[in-house]
Amino acid sequence: MSEPVAGGLATETEILATAEAWRKAGRGVALATVTETWGSAPRPVGSHLVIDGEGNFLGSVSGGCVEGAVVTEAIDVIASGVPKRLEFGVADETAWRVGLSCGGRIAVHVVPVN
Amino acid sequence: MDLALLSALNRHRAAREAVALVTDLASAAARLVTPEGLAGDPAAEALAEAFRTGKSMKSMAGDRETFIDVHVPPVRLIVIGAVHISQALAEMARLVELDCTLIDPREAFATPERFPNVRLIAEWPDVALPPLKPDRYTAFVALTHDPKIDDPALTVALRAGCFYIGALGSRKTHAKRLERLAAAGFSERDLARIHAPIGLDIGAVSPAEIAVSILAEIIGTQRQRRRS
Known part of the structure; x- marks a missing residue:
């Protein structure tokens, strides 16, 4: 398997292998998964983002629109050990400072890797 | 999600074997299912579709909200x-x-x-x-x-x-x-x-x-x- 390229596009294989490697190295790790999309969404259902306790991440759930917010929430999930369900999109503009400029909506499930 | 489960998922992927990570969205309880192990699974019908299309999806297993994260061999x-x-x-x-x-x-x-x-x-x-x-x-x-x-x-x-x-x-x-x-x-x-x-x-x-x-x-x- 090829190593993730710095600044490059991470493949699904690299993202999941990285989640395993980070956890085995003793880091706190959370895995975020797109579980639902409505309307035009940048990344399909099943897309993954892996995050460690310090906010390092690999992968993508929205092509860059809401990754920052997912990373912040994931750090909470790692600290608390409690999974979270997040929703982003136009309908949630009042609840969330970030949204999807494409006008779609996505649900993201974030679970700790124990 | 257990590290052991994630490791097993990565092993299946590396061996070019189809596998699904099935997660109960309320409890986050997760398990792996292979196409061979479909029979009798509460989400069998949705899993069969996911293996056929290669598309991950949300599904109801009884009254439980379930997410099927399907992995078919990479092309x-x-x-x-x-x-x-x-x-x-x-x-x-x-x-x-x-x-x-x-x-x-x-x-x-x-x-x-x-x-x-x-x-x-x-x-x-x-x-x-x-x-x-x-x-x-x-x-x-x-x-x-x-x-x-x-x-x-x-x-x-x-x-x-x-x-x-x-x-x-x-x-x-x-x-x-x-x-x-x-x-x-x-x-x-x-x-x-x-x-x-x-x-x-x-x-x-x-x-x-x-x-x-x-x-x-x-x-x-x-x-x-x-x-x-």
Whole structure:
């Protein structure tokens, strides 16, 4: 398997292998998964983002629109050990400072890797 | 999610085995299911669909909200011919997650200097191909123009049921190729599966542009199959 390229596009294989490697190295790790999309969404259902306790991440759930917010929430999930369900999109503009400029909506499930 | 579960998922993926990570969204309890282990599973119907389409989805198992994160073997690309087009094709294949292997018996062509980071086999296709076990998750491309190299490779690809088979060459070259393969016993229906002239008709000129047209045709074939 090829190593993730710095600044490059991470493949699904690299993202999941990285989640395993980070956890085995003793880091706190959370895995975020797109579980639902409505309307035009940048990344399909099943897309993954892996995050460690310090906010390092690999992968993508929205092509860059809401990754920052997912990373912040994931750090909470790692600290608390409690999974979270997040929703982003136009309908949630009042609840969330970030949204999807494409006008779609996505649900993201974030679970700790124990 | 347990680290052991994640490790098992990665092992299945590395072995090219279909597997689904099924998560109860309320409790986050997760388990792995393989196509062989579908019978009796509370989400069996949705899982069967997910394995067929390769698409992950939310589903109700009784009154439980469940997420099926399905992993079907990543599509492989086998390229015959370590030519100029292959250099661009191998590089682009990585970006779209095609696991690329290059075969060319001509050792002057198949050098690691010309093809860094690609699995290279400097062997004749009838020797190199069978151990790779091409399957229906494999895209196959023949680019040497040389019947001595391309024809035996096409024979293996057609028999293996590769989901995409493309061969470089003009209409005239391809007509002769079809005659030879028909004489070798392939039916008209078998031979209609070969995409030739290869690639989407976008007027590609340079080797890199031709690589784009080939890759686009492969992706189109792959996604259409999943849409149906």
